Amino acid sequence: NAGVTQTPKFRVLKTGQSMTLLCAQDMNHEYMYWYRQDPGMGLRLIHYSVGEGTTAKGEVPDGYNVSRLKKQNFLLGLESAAPSQTSVYFCASSIQGLNTEAFFGQGTRLTVV
């Protein structure tokens, strides 16, 4: 099993450009999450999904959109990138949301210049 796979692994964007980060999981998990990690801080939840076709806002949703058209994929979009969105982005999935561990991808390092 590949687990949770994120693409791309690295990306540099210019301010105002758009891009989509892809997360794929092969564990048939219902719940999927997008986090961002900034230096000296823990992971902060951006958006999450409790199942195919559903999405919800997390702690820091502004400037991001997500879609969960297929159960195994969770896409994170930046419509107009800003330098403040320079971060490492992690996708995670869990078999159910409550009281179960989340499995994380390897991360996407995004730099907005």
Add this chain to the structure above:
Amino acid sequence: GESVGLHLPTLSVQEGDNSIINCAYSNSASDYFIWYKQESGKGPQFIIDIRSNMDKRQGQRVTVLLNKTVKHLSLQIAATQPGDSAVYFCAENRGTNAGGTSYGKLTFGQGTILTVHP
């Protein structure tokens, strides 16, 4: 606001010593806690978890202790090895949100950098 935090941002130990990493949480409604290990350039990796109806849980070389009275969580690593060097995060699952639906969103602490010297 409510948060999960760590007492010690860095910890340096000698190989073979026992390590203790601490975490404080403020939400008494939290009912599930996880410790993650994150190595450089990688995503967080599950180490051990504990539910609020327990005060101790043991894994391979690791033990998690939960003190609900003082809202404190600790991770003990026995016979620490250089491969244990990483950032360790505690995370809490608050269970139920304001709407009464449990989505299991994890709230992470700041992280502790553990360095093991040979």
